[in-house]
Amino acid sequence: xxxxxxxxxxxxxxxxxxxxxxxxxxxxxxxxxxxxxxxxxxxxxxxxxxxxxxxxxxxxxxxxxxxxxxxxxxxxxxxxxxxxxxxxxxxxxxxxxxxxxxxxxxxxxxxxxxxxxxxxxxxxxxxxxxxxxxxxxxxxxxxxxxxxxxxxxxxxxxxxxxxxxxxxxxxxxxxxxxxxxxxxxxxxxxxxxxxxxxxxxxxxxxxxxxxxxxxxxxxxxxxxxx
Amino acid sequence: xxxxxxxxxxxxxxxxxxxxxxxxxxxxxxxxxxxxxxxxxxxxxxxxxxxxxxxxxxxxxxxxxxxxxxxxxxxxxxxxxxxxxxxxxxxxxxxxxxxxxxxxxxxxxxxxxxxxxxxxxxxxxxxxxxxxxxxxxxxxxxxxxxxxxxxxxxxxxxxxxxxxxxxxxxxxxxxxxxxxxxxxxxxxxxxxxxxxxxxxxxxxxxxx
Numbered sequence: 068x069x070x071x072x073x074x075x076x077x078x079x080x081x082x083x084x085x086x087x088x089x090x091x092x093x094x095x096x097x098x099x100x101x102x103x104x105x106x107x108x109x110x111x112x113x114x115x116x117x118x119x120x121x122x123x124x125x126x127x128x129x130x131x132x133x134x135x136x137x138x139x140x141x142x143x144x145x146x147x148x149x150x151x152x153x154x155x156x157x158x159x160x161x162x163x164x165x166x167x168x169x170x171x172x173x174x175x176x177x178x179x180x181x182x183x184x185x186x187x188x189x190x191x192x193x194x195x196x197x198x199x200x201x202x203x204x205x206x207x208x209x210x211x212x213x214x215x216x217x218x219x220x221x222x223x224x225x226x227x228x229x230x231x232x233x234x235x236x237x238x239x240x241x242x243x244x245x246x247x248x249x250x251x252x253x254x255x256x257x258x259x260x261x262x263x264x265x266x267x268x269x270x271x272x273x274x275x276x277x278x279x280x281x282x283x284x285x286x287x288x289x290x291x292x293x
Numbered sequence: 294x295x296x297x298x299x300x301x302x303x304x305x306x307x308x309x310x311x312x313x314x315x316x317x318x319x320x321x322x323x324x325x326x327x328x329x330x331x332x333x334x335x336x337x338x339x340x341x342x343x344x345x346x347x348x349x350x351x352x353x354x355x356x357x358x359x360x361x362x363x364x365x366x367x368x369x370x371x372x373x374x375x376x377x378x379x380x381x382x383x384x385x386x387x388x389x390x391x392x393x394x395x396x397x398x399x400x401x402x403x404x405x406x407x408x409x410x411x412x413x414x415x416x417x418x419x420x421x422x423x424x425x426x427x428x429x430x431x432x433x434x435x436x437x438x439x440x441x442x443x444x445x446x447x448x449x450x451x452x453x454x455x456x457x458x459x460x461x462x463x464x465x466x467x468x469x470x471x472x473x474x475x476x477x478x479x480x481x482x483x484x485x486x487x488x489x490x491x492x493x494x495x496x497x498x499x500x501x
Contacts, residue, residue, distance in 0.1 A: 246355070249338070250312075253357035258443050258469050259309050259390035263356065267312035 189232050192241055196223045199248050209261035215247055218272045221288050225275070228284045236284070239275050246271060295402050296501060300459075302396040304371050306360040306482060311387040313355060315340055323382050328375060342379065349375050353383065368395050369490045377479050388472040391482065393489040395464045398453060401501060407452035407460040408432025414500075415450065431455065443469040446492060450500075460501075464493050 200219050206212045222240045229237065246268065254260045279285045315337055323342065324332045329351075331343040342351040348363040360376045380386070401410065412419055412433035423430050434451035447465040466489045472478045 249354070250356060253354050254309055256309070256390060256467060256469070262389045262469065262471070263309075264311040264387065267314065 189226060189237070192237070192244065193223060193226055195244050195248065196226075199244060199251065202248075202251050206257045206260055211261055211263060211265050214265065214269065215250075217288060218269075218275075219244070219247065221272075221279075221285065221291065222275065224291075225279050225284050236275060236278050236282070239278065243271055243275060294405070294501075296399050296497070297402045298400040299497075300398045301365050301367055302363075302398065303394070304362045304364075304368055304396070304486075305392075305394040306373065306376060306486065307392040307394070308358045308386065308388050308478070309356055309390040309392075310358070311356070311389065313353075313384060313386060315353065315355065317384045318353065319382070319384075323379075326378070326382055328378055328382075344375065347375065351376070351379050358383075358386070368397075368493055369487070371486075373482065373486065376482070380475060380479065385473070385475065386478070388470065388478055390467065390469045391472075391478075391485060392468070393464075393466045393486050395489055395493050396461070397493070398459045398461050399497070399501065400458045401460070405458060406432075407457055408434075408455050411435060411450055411452060411460065448496065462496070464489055464496065466492070 196219050200216055200223075203212055203216050203219070222243060225236060225240065250265075250268065254263065276287050280287050285291060315334070318334075318340055320332060320334050320340060323329070329342040329344045329349075330346065331341065333341045335341060338354070340353040342353075343349070350359075350361045350363070352359050360373070360379070362371055362373070364371065400407075409432060412430055415435040416422070416430065416433045419430050419433075432452055432455055434449070437446075437448045437450075439446050439448075445467055447467065449461075449463040449465075451461045453459040453461045466485055468481075468485055470481060472481060
């Protein structure tokens with residue numbers, strides 16, 4: 068599928084957050100193949116006239132972001148629930164786009180709110196978790212290796228349960244995933260990794276576990292089958 | 294054949310330790326010691342110390358400390374006093390492994406292309422391999438491990454360029470070691486560093 072990104076140049080955005088969202092979606096779809104581009108291109112039409120001109124530069128920020136769809140090079144942290152300047156038609160169109168995205172990927176997700184699933188950084192975070200799990204699976208089995216894989220799978224399960232991706236637990240998960248990815252890079256030797264005392268990492272995970280359990284997303288890890 | 298020229302490059306010491314929250318590192322105290330011209334904390338993810346005048350850098354992450362000496366003096370003449378002083382201003386580390394990397398390059402007498410030399414010296418049955426590949430092999434590099442998985446040498450020999458005469462060599466010594474005492478850490482570091490230097494001399498004389 069070739070999403071007609073050039074059309075984005077004529078699309079107007081009255082709200083910086085929705086503008087950056089659209090840039091993100093355009094980039095993601097530009098670099099991946101989807102079927103049903105007619106449907107998607109038709110879905111873009113209602114947005115025209117409601118979103119300010121986007122410069123082509125802002126869409127093609129750099130080649131790297133197009134070649135690496137899971138690396139986020141734009142700011143998508145605008146408030147997703149404050150579309151005060153966006154016409155209702157555009158709101159419906161954005162919701163429709165998110166629905167199409169869900170169908171195309173044929174992945175099970177909890178029913179998202181209108182704007183929740185539009186945060187592409189969640190896809191990036193999920194991909195990051197998957198990559199981290201794969202990276203740790205290359206290490207020989209040890210308590211540390213099993214522990215970290217388990218915590219990462221738990222985090223992935225939470226993301227599947229969350230409706231609102233501006234939830235504070237998402238930020239905690241992002242930080243935890245970053246910590247764990249960085250740990251993997253720092254400790255190259257598998258024999259050394261097994262010997263580390265990772266109580267600090269476990270404690271960081273417990274904050275996520277407590278919040279997930281208190282808020283009813285998931286029971287604690289020890290009570291869960293992954 | 295002998296060695297025509299040699300360049301000593303970076304000497305690196307690495308420590309791996311139990312996670313150290315970097316907010317426990319007293320960056321202000323390190324600044325006061327005036328050991329480094331640059332002292333930077335990178336958003337709680339890393340601390341970077343550098344002395345450009347001495348060609349020394351240290352980075353401290355959650356579980357890893359790297360000391361890089363980018364001078365060109367012979368390895369056995371390198372002074373790791375700054376490393377020792379830096380350790381003393383850091384919170385106590387529970388070391389689980391340490392490593393030393395010595396990087397150097399040499400050129401052999403006789404106008405020899407490095408890639409071809411390594412191919413001929415280290416690649417076994419290269420003619421049979423060429424037949425299978427269907428093309429001449431124009432160069433090779435090699436990596437050799439010896440010792441035990443928890444205490445070993447890892448030697449890499451590679452051409453710096455496909456048409457260059459310079460052979461790059463990295464000697465890496467890895468040692469899993471549980472150390473909680475700073476004085477013992479410094480003593481072990483000295484021993485490991487100088488064992489690596491001895492290995493460098495041995496390999497240089499016996500392999501080339």
